[in-house]
Amino acid sequence: MKFSPYLQLNGDTKEAIEFYENVFGARNLGVMTFGDLPTSPDFPLPENVDHLVAHATLEIDGSTIMLADTFPGQPSEEGNLVIICITLDDKDKAHKIFEALAEEGQTEMPLAKTTFSPAFGVVKDKFGVRFQIYTEIDE
Structure with a gap:
């Protein structure tokens, strides 16, 4: 980690x-x-x-x-300029950590498979600290 x-x-x-x-x-x-x-209908980008x-x-x-x-x-804005990225090589461990951080916190982007990671998401813990969970592609 x-x-x-x-x-x-x-x-x-x-x-x-x-x-x-x-x-x-x-x-x-x-x-x-x-x-x-890559373009995605779930996250369309403005021009x-x-x-x-x-x-x-x-x-x-x-x-x-x-x-x-x-x-x-x-x-x-002040308060969200810095996020802590946690890089893992195990998507099961990523899910466990994400769920623990989300407890009493707030999921900003659900942990899910993306084009660049088998498990990626953003969560704010109960203290207001934002974490980005990134799982490296292990193929």
């Missing part, structure tokens, strides 16, 4: 990536835009968001920071 901070920004993630590359000497491990994602960052990863001195622009229509 690995824990990583996940920064959610309001449309300036590409600028933040460059800034952190310069400030920290961060190594860009990849950027995926909303335009790179003119293809350039926004859906997911990016930076490596800084052995640590990982993930970043993304918020999903259009869900702006980040």
